[in-house]
Amino acid sequence: MTATSPVTHPRPHPTHEVFNQPEPRVNVNEYDLNPVLAEAVTRHDAGWADDExxxxxxLVGSARFQQDAAxxxxxxxxxxxxxxxxxxxxxxxxHPAYHRIISAAVAHGAHTRCWDDPRPGSHVARAAIFLLFGQIEPGxxxxxxxxxxxIPSLExxxxxxxxxxxxxxxxxxxxDLSADKQSAIFGMSMTEKQGGSDVRANTTVARPVGAGGPGAEYLLTGHKWFCSAPMSDAFLVLAQAEGPGGEGLSCFLLPRVLPDGTRNVFRIQRLKDKLGxxxxxxxxxxxxxxxxVMIGEPGRGVRTIIxxxxxxxxxxxxGSTAGMRQSVAEALWHTRHRTAFGAMLADQPAMTAVLADLALESEAATVTAMRLARAHDEDAGDAERAFRRLATAVAKYWICKRGPHHSYxxxxxxxxxxxxxxxxxxxxYREQPVMAVWEGSGNVIALDVxxxxxxxxxxxxAFDTEVNLARGTHPVLDGHLDRLRRELTELAGLDAAAAQRRARRTVESMALALEASLLVRFSPTAVSEAFIAARLGDxxxxxYGTLPVGTDLQTILARH
Structure with missing residues (x-):
């Protein structure tokens, strides 16, 4: 290099310019952005809760809440x-973030507001709050x-x-766990390692301190295989009662802290290493x-805790419905803010069909969940109570099973x-399967139906009356309702083993009938027609994404 040669410096090429990536989906109002939920709140007599x-x-759409969830x-x-x-x-x-989240949920009555303020729509308002919190942080x-x-068991x-x-x-x-707390969070523990869903096989023993019987103290000895939220203040548990107060599988309230301030014997052997x-x-x-303390009659523990x-x-x-809403919201946000092959990703025909199909599933779950919530209100008559008895189990089976594939x-x-x-x-994706397992996996729910x-x-x-409110609006749905009636009649005539083999198919047919019927009654025609064609059509x-030709994709997506 000569004295007159210019000094050269490295000129690195920029390799980390970020573009064509969506902005974070934060500081949004998850209620205002969910007209399907808002419509259901108004429709089912809970419009008075709109402001809250x-x-x-x-709150749940804020950057801070989402960071706490993470x-x-x-x-x-x-x-x-x-x-x-x-x-x-x-x-x-x-982590402190968990306590901030649950504190906010409790402050807004996501736990017990429907019992605290019983009126038409109370369960609907509580369900909507629960959905919004669960959409962002499910645990x-x-x-x-x-x-x-x-609450119903305690009463x-x-x-x-x-x-x-x-x-x-x-x-x-x-x-904090203390005897003088004026608030309480509850857990429950029924299953044991040798029994699982067969809770009557439980071996935990309850021996009375005195005469025993309802409201009396017992001493429990045994091992519980699943106890969720072990830092709760009290639990409902099942155990085999002994003594003069009555025998058999019974329900008990177990506090973590005794009235004198000492800790009850509650040995946490390990935390479960769960999928989600x-x-x-x-x-x-x-x-x-x-x-x-025994709750309810001795020997009737299942009836009490049920x-x-x-x-x-x-x-x-x-919970599954909340997960579907989060999945749709995140998928739409990403695809509406990212280009591929010369167009917005959400506008690419194949992607549009997938998004619309995911939105259909989410809408069907939402209208069904909120209809069920209304059936649980205090003013429910005999017919509503009969409907919810069957429809809750049917929806639990189907919607919870749809959740994992939907999130994937x-x-x-x-x-x-x-x-x-x-x-x-x-x-x-890791979270959704727990909803199908918790409180009865698929076979348990189908057998309960x-x-x-x-x-x-x-x-x-009552179920037949509800789903047939939509009869006459769509020939494909009418055909499905006719087949369902025949199927239910045939099922009633089968022996127990044959009925069990048919149970899942029948519950699936019932669930699709309920969802389609509700969409016909409560959602735009484009939504109900697409759902019926995609779930019941030939x-x-x-x-997802295999919607029939002619489906009005944009009308479906405009609601999400």
Missing amino acids: LRQVGA LANIHTPELRAFDRWGHRIDDVDY HACPVSMTHAV LQPDVAALWVPKALSRSYSP NKSNASSEIELDGTVA EMVSQTRLDCVL EALECLGGNGYTEAFPLAMR LRAMTREPESVA DRGFE
Whole structure:
């Protein structure tokens, strides 16, 4: 190099310019952006809750809430069985973000507002709030749901309810365990490792402290295979009662802290390493002379706790529906803000068909879930109660089973981004299966539908009346309703084994009839016609995005 040569410097090429990527989907109002939900709220007599629902929609759509949701699932609960000096404490530590989320949900009554303010539409308003919170962070919804669902079971034992129901109705939340708390979060624990869904095989023993019987103290000894939210203040559990107060599988309220302030014996053996539902701790526990109080009649524990199970089954439907809404919202946001092959991704014909089909599934789930919520209100008459008995189980089976495939297809709309934990649909894909497993997996629910048909024939009549409100509006739906009536008649004449083999097919037919009927009555014609053709028509496909030719895709998507 000569003295006169110019000095050269490296000139790196820019390689990390970010373009054609969507902006973060934050600081949006999840209620205002969901007209399907808002319409259902008004339709089912809960329009009085609109202002609060908008507040919740803005809260859960905020950047901070979404960041808390991510943190709660990244920093998962940790068991501290002992303190540093070796004392048994059986504590579970959560990230502060989890406590902020559940505190906000409780403050807005996502747990028990329908019991605190019973009027037409109360369950609908509560369901909408639960949906909005669960759309962004599903794990906390487990203890929120159980606290909601425990009230009908507690009220079967008025003396116990007088102490615990006011605590459950409280809008305050504290993660601390103490005897003088004025609020309470509830859990439940039924299954054992040898029995699973066959809870009558439980071996946990309950021995009376005195004479025993309803409202009396017992000492429980045994092992529970699944105990969700182990840091709850109290639990409903099943155990085999002994003694003069009555024998057999019974229901008990088990507090974590005794009235004198000491910890009840509640040994957390381990936290479950679950596929999803990461922010919520689930555990195995051992009971050893653990103090509990009998709820309801001895030997009728299943009948007592089934009140709680019924409510949580509805929440499984709501949880799956919330997941579908998140999946559709995220898929649409991505594809409406990203170009590919010279056009907006959402406008590419193949993608448009997939998005519209996902939106159809979400809308069908939403209108069904909210119709069920209305049937659970205080003013429900005999026919409504009969309808909800069967329809809740039918919807729980079908909508919860549709959730995992739905979330997978939405994840695929984001391409490689969707498969990373940086985006919420990976979490959602892992989350959706729990709704199908919790409170009865597919076979358990299908058999429960058979049981309801046999023991409560009025529920079949009420269901038939509901789905046939749409008769005469669409020939394909009419044909399906005719086939369903024949199928239900045939099913009633089968022996038990043959009926069980047919159960899943019948429940599927019932679910599609219910969803299609509700869409015909409550959604735009373009939506109902597309759903009927895609789910019941002769040229229906198996995968999302195989909608019949002529489907009004843009009208469907405009609602999402």
